[in-house]
Amino acid sequence: MGARGRRTAYLGLFCAAAILLGYVESLVPVFAAVPGMKLGLPNLAVVAALYLYSWREAALVSAVRIAVNALLFGNLFSFAFSLAGGALSLLAMAAAKALGALDCTGVSILGGLAHNLGQIAVAVFLVDSVWVAYYFVPLAVTGLVAGALIGLLGGVLVRRLSRAAPGLRDETQHRGRPGS
Numbered sequence: 001m002g003a004r005g006r007r008t009a010y011l012g013l014f015c016a017a018a019i020l021l022g023y024v025e026s027l028v029p030v031f032a033a034v035p036g037m038k039l040g041l042p043n044l045a046v047v048a049a050l051y052l053y054s055w056r057e058a059a060l061v062s063a064v065r066i067a068v069n070a071l072l073f074g075n076l077f078s079f080a081f082s083l084a085g086g087a088l089s090l091l092a093m094a095a096a097k098a099l100g101a102l103d104c105t106g107v108s109i110l111g112g113l114a115h116n117l118g119q120i121a122v123a124v125f126l127v128d129s130v131w132v133a134y135y136f137v138p139l140a141v142t143g144l145v146a147g148a149l150i151g152l153l154g155g156v157l158v159r160r161l162s163r164a165a166p167g168l169r170d171e172t173q174h175r176g177r178p179g180s
Contacts, residue, residue: 009127010168011057018065019072020044026073037139040112042069042148046090047108047154052161052168055094056130062086077126088118104158105151112147116140 001009021041028039042065066086070079092114096107116139123132154165161168 006168007053011053011060014045014049014061015064018042018061019068021045022065022069023073026069037142038146040150041113042110043089043108043115043150044154044157044173047093047104047111047150048157048161049091049153050090050097050107051104051158055090055097058092058094062090080126081122084122085115085118088121089115100163103151104155105148108151108154109144109147110151112143116143
């Protein structure tokens with residue numbers, strides 16, 4: 001199999017992992033007391049794709065994950081919240097990674113906070129009230145914690161995948177230590 005075929009196969013695996021992690025996350029009522037708070041487990045696949053490939057592949061994994069999980073486990077509102085949060089999160093993570101000022105954990109934390117900001121923007125639009133923005137504070141706390149956990153796991157995952165499957169990492173676009 002050529003490089004393009006391997007890349008496609010690995011991206012398919014990342015998409016499948018993100019969808020599966022989204023399903024697992026829907027079964028775990030971690031933050032049942034505060035609606036909308038989640039661990040962000042599917043973002044592990046997005047962070048890995050961002051570090052092993054580029055923002056384009058990470059966007060593909062994120063978009064597939066959002067669409068499939070919304071169809072299987074959500075509704076139109078969950079799709080809108082996930083899409084806005086996912087897009088803003090990916091934009092923030094890709095920019096932070098490109099600047100090189102943060103490691104994988106810092107990039108993921110920024111992504112978690114940006115995801116929550118995107119969700120709040122949709123909520124303000126849907127409710128037609130800026131007062132719903134107060135909800136950003138508890139969301140930001142969980143975004144910070146979940147982002148740190150996903151970032152730590154993502155860094156480990158990227159390093160291990162780079163060693164276990166040397167053809168996985170796109171070396172033409174990424175130089176330096178895996179997961180950094």
